Amino acid sequence: MKDESLLIPRYRFRSILDVTPEDLFKMGAKGVGVDIDNVITPDGTFRYIDGIKEWIEKIQKSGIPLMIISNGNYFRVKAVSRHLGNVPFIHLSRKPSPVSLIKAAKRMNIQISELAMLGDQLFSDIKAANRCGAIPVRIDPLEGKSLYPHYYKWKAKREAPYIEKFESEHGYGIY
DSSP, rough: OOOGGOOOOSEEEEOGGOHHHHHHHHHHHHEEOOOBBTTTOOTTTOOOOTTTTHHHHHHHHTTTOOEOOOSSSSSHHHHHHHHSSSSOOOOSOTTTSSSHHHHHHHHTTOOGGGEEESSSSSIIHHHHHHTTTTTEEEOOOSSSSSHHHHHHHHHHHHHHHHHHHHHHHHOOOOO
16 A cells, blocks of 8 residues: 555544444444544543444444554543543554554454554555554534644645545545
8 A cells, every 4th residue: 555545544433432333334433542642631631522432332232342542641641541441542552553443443353354453644654554454433623622733734734635545535424
């Protein structure tokens, strides 16, 4: 797969809360990896989006295992996991390396092609998923709530051509 194509998600959602168990089943997902920063909490904070606990419960009740896969350190990821009901996690995942996604799929007892990776960053979450054959799902990052707004403004500019390409061919949701 050409390197630039590794940055293109298969699906895109405005918020993680928009992803339903039915959407995951349609994708062929039997397990879900979830990034933390700018997906369920603004980067570097412990301010969770409203409804995230209920979303996790809904996914789990549908029979789909869920795991946090984050580049964050143990203490941050463990605290988030505990707050969300002791969701299993992999910290210091080193995305865009796909190793942690492969490890997560093995822990869930599913094929890597059955793991949906939900994340906001094309150069880490989406690239890692594409590198190993997982299902890359782009969640639009939480706007204006990061502790590092200048970094994310630069990142958004860098990702813009890839997002525009995706939008010209697809859009939001399952198609």
